[in-house]
Amino acid sequence: MSLPLPAWARGESLTHAKQGFGEVSGEKIALSVGEHHFGVGGRKGHAIAVNGTVPGPLLRLKEGQKVRIDVTNNLEEDTSVHWHGLLLPFQFDGVPGVSFPGIKPGETFTYEFPIRQNGTYWWHSHSGLQEQAGHYGPIIIESAEPDPRYDRDYVVLLSEFTPRHPHEIARLLKVGEHYFNNQMQTATEGEMSVKERMMWGGMRMNPRDISDVTGSTYTFLINGHGPMDGLEYLFEPGERVRLRVINGSAMTFFNVRIPGVPMTVIAADGKDVAPVEVDEFQIGTAETYDVIVAPSEGSHALVAEAMDRSGMGVASLTSHAGHRATPPPLREPVTLTMADMGMGSMNGAHGGAMEQDAHAGHGSMAGMDHGGMDHGAMGHGDMDHSMRDTSKLPPDVKVGPGLDMVSPMPMDRMDYPGLGLDNVGHRVLRYTDLKAKRMNPHRMPTRQMEIHLTGNMERYMWSFDGKKFSAVTDDPIRFAYDERVRVKLVNDTMMAHPIHLHGHFFELVNGAGMMNQPLKHTVIVQPGSTATFDVIANEPGDWAFHCHLLYHMHAGMMQTVTVRPFPAPGEGA
Numbered sequence: 001m002s003l004p005l006p007a008w009a010r011g012e013s014l015t016h017a018k019q020g021f022g023e024v025s026g027e028k029i030a031l032s033v034g035e036h037h038f039g040v041g042g043r044k045g046h047a048i049a050v051n052g053t054v055p056g057p058l059l060r061l062k063e064g065q066k067v068r069i070d071v072t073n074n075l076e077e078d079t080s081v082h083w084h085g086l087l088l089p090f091q092f093d094g095v096p097g098v099s100f101p102g103i104k105p106g107e108t109f110t111y112e113f114p115i116r117q118n119g120t121y122w123w124h125s126h127s128g129l130q131e132q133a134g135h136y137g138p139i140i141i142e143s144a145e146p147d148p149r150y151d152r153d154y155v156v157l158l159s160e161f162t163p164r165h166p167h168e169i170a171r172l173l174k175v176g177e178h179y180f181n182n183q184m185q186t187a188t189e190g191e192m193s194v195k196e197r198m199m200w201g202g203m204r205m206n207p208r209d210i211s212d213v214t215g216s217t218y219t220f221l222i223n224g225h226g227p228m229d230g231l232e233y234l235f236e237p238g239e240r241v242r243l244r245v246i247n248g249s250a251m252t253f254f255n256v257r258i259p260g261v262p263m264t265v266i267a268a269d270g271k272d273v274a275p276v277e278v279d280e281f282q283i284g285t286a287e288t289y290d291v292i293v294a295p296s297e298g299s300h301a302l303v304a305e306a307m308d309r310s311g312m313g314v315a316s317l318t319s320h321a322g323h324r325a326t327p328p329p330l331r332e333p334v335t336l337t338m339a340d341m342g343m344g345s346m347n348g349a350h351g352g353a354m355e356q357d358a359h360a361g362h363g364s365m366a367g368m369d370h371g372g373m374d375h376g377a378m379g380h381g382d383m384d385h386s387m388r389d390t391s392k393l394p395p396d397v398k399v400g401p402g403l404d405m406v407s408p409m410p411m412d413r414m415d416y417p418g419l420g421l422d423n424v425g426h427r428v429l430r431y432t433d434l435k436a437k438r439m440n441p442h443r444m445p446t447r448q449m450e451i452h453l454t455g456n457m458e459r460y461m462w463s464f465d466g467k468k469f470s471a472v473t474d475d476p477i478r479f480a481y482d483e484r485v486r487v488k489l490v491n492d493t494m495m496a497h498p499i500h501l502h503g504h505f506f507e508l509v510n511g512a513g514m515m516n517q518p519l520k521h522t523v524i525v526q527p528g529s530t531a532t533f534d535v536i537a538n539e540p541g542d543w544a545f546h547c548h549l550l551y552h553m554h555a556g557m558m559q560t561v562t563v564r565p566f567p568a569p570g571e572g573a
Contacts, residue, residue, distance in 0.1 A: 017049035019224040021137055021157075024051070025060040027067055031081065033125075034074035038134060038161060041219035041226035045163025047134040048075065048125070055157055055224050055248065056123075056137035063118040063144040069111040071103060078102040078127050081111070082502070082544075083139070084286060085121040085270050085521045088113040090541025093502055095126045097473075098544050098560055102127060118143040119270025120244040120288045122157070129166030131550055132250040140244065141270075149266070150242035150292050154233050158256075158283070158304045158313055159248045160218035161226075166250075170551055173212055173460045180213045209457070209494070210334050210419060212551060213251045215311025220252065222304060222313040230324055231315040237297040241317070242266075244290050247283045250550040253307035253496065253524075255282050255421060256289075258300050258317060259328055263291040265429060271505065271519040272437035281429035282307065282418030284498035284524040286548035289429075293317070299325035307419055307496075309333050334420035336494060336527065397452050398466035402556070404456035407492045413529040414510045419496060431510045434518035440507060442515065445486035445534055449477075453525060453547070453557065455493045460555055462547065468556030469546075476560040477545065479537035481567060488532045491525040497552065498524050499531075501561065502543040506535040522548060540566045 017036035024031075031050050038047035038054050050056030061067055073079045080102050082094035092111045096102035103109040124136035138155045162169070172180070225231040235241050243263075245256055257263075257280035264277045267290035275292075283289055299318035302325075306312060309330050316325040390399045390406055397403070417428035455462045464472075479485060486509070489499060500522040507517035509532040517534065525531045546558035 017047050017054040021053045021055050021057050023058045029069045031071045033079050043163050048130050054134035059139045061115050061141045066114045072108040073103040080127045082126040087116045095544045122246045132166040136248045151239040152241045156243050156245045158254050159221045162217045180217050210308035220311050220313040222315045227314040233317045240294050246288045254304040261295045266290050269520040274435040276433045278429045279426035286522045299323045301325035301327040402461040402463050403454045403466040407528040410530045413526045435512045435516045436518050439515045443484045445484045448486040450488045453491045462552040462555040462557035464559050469558035476562040479563045484536045489525045490530050494527045498548040500548045501545050503539040506533040537563045
């Protein structure tokens with residue numbers, strides 16, 4: 001007997017979700033999740049809306065308050081809400097199978113927790129692939145103390161829409177990882193030598209394989225509006241405007257700029273940083289950046305260009321209502337280099353001269369110069385062997401079909417601005433620019449661990465240490481309560497991964513010095529590189545740890561972190 005199809009698949013008339021979002025606040029909030037249609041940029045299709053909008057409503061909360069949020073599931077499948085970046089009891093973190101069982105169809109689940117922080121965050125489903133279909137929204141937590149640095153305050157929520165059902169996208173990525181990429185490099189295009197082309201061929205990779213799902217399928221959105229919708233952010237000349245930029249996409253890294261208008265970064269992932277002025281920054285999926293701008297009179301294009309340059313989100317920052325700024329054209333597509341294979345600095349290509357010494361104290365660097373290596377003498381067979389040499393992997397890394405590549409010389413690339421931004425002629429934010437505004441506690445790590453980001457792109461298999469999430473649910477990453485651990489992430493793949501730890505903030509080991517390492521909840525690990533962070537495991541419970549590219553997590557790049565024992569009453573955070 002076949003199961004009944006959901007309403008959207010039966011072609012029944014469904015409510016059309018509104019573009020953009022409303023706002024909810026207070027100590028009691030109600031969210032309703034339901035099936036909808038959505039249309040933007042000439043594309044129309046199935047959506048999951050919350051309170052009738054895509055994205056769902058802005059939650060405006062206040063530091064120090066308590067909040068009760070009732071989430072009612074009107075879908076014909078389980079759902080959930082994860083409060084991304086919020087510090088709360090783990091049973092309200094909203095990850096089915098890790099911290100709670102999920103919300104069944106027709107049921108209401110009540111989340112209840114105190115607000116222990118301020119800043120810019122967001123919320124989204126952690127069930128299936130619902131986030132892709134519209135089940136997400138922004139969070140602003142107002143500080144207990146007023147902030148005099150700005151006159152206006154806007155949310156800039158970046159995302160995408162596609163009429164394709166997310167499970168169809170997942171299936172097509174399994175069929176061929178290049179399915180959605182229309183910018184593949186041909187056999188004669190570009191400046192690569194024959195030997196380099198043979199190397200790429202041996203890796204079964206195309207150097208234009210930057211994003212798994214592209215503008216050929218996605219319409220890129222700002223606050224639920226497409227590039228042609230004329231979204232405006234109004235200001236008066238002389239005002240300082242705070243833009244809270246949230247990457248709420250499923251799969252897209254964005255490069256954000258306002259041509260001609262400098263941006264002063266004041267917060268990363270909701271946490272204050274020492275102000276740094278830039279002209280552009282790359283924001284990975286799930287990251288947030290707060291910037292202050294002081295635009296001159298007129299209209300300025302706010303541009304969120306997809307990292308692979310297959311499309312952009314556009315809005316106008318304008319002092320003249322109804323006047324649209326003209327956005328710049330898309331820039332040339334990005335091409336990966338040998339450095340993205342984890343072949344070291346390659347005579348300085350793609351940055352990354354800094355390598356953390358895992359056995360040294362904070363701020364100690366050991367320079368690595370691979371300029372003397374004879375890469376030209378490396379043949380195709382040598383390259384193929386070196387990229388699959390598993391002899392140097394830690395013993396707990398599972399070698400099998402899910403591990404197709406090993407970075408031969410992964411380097412720390414905290415000073416790398418992001419794919420495609422290393423050669424632009426203006427200032428671009430780098431992780432090495434970030435310094436915590438408030439001093440961190442003086443604590444050295446008591447132990448270190450290394451985690452490898454692994455995958456097989458041809459088969460679209462993604463994992464940590466060669467093990468998919470389904471295979472490691474009974475073997476979590478274990479932290480003792482309140483211990484400080486240094487975690488080194490080694491990216492053995494040729495894609496950038498935004499790695500997110502639930503329930504905690506960690507300190508990026510970015511050269512800022514132990515007392516000023518910036519706090520984040522998500523870190524981009526560049527292709528063929530390493531990234532290191534220090535974390536104090538002071539939030540007891542079970543927490544998800546995963547790549548925030550939705551289809552990578554769905555394909556297995558996820559783990560559970562367990563923090564035990566629970567502290568006695570009155571001892572916890």
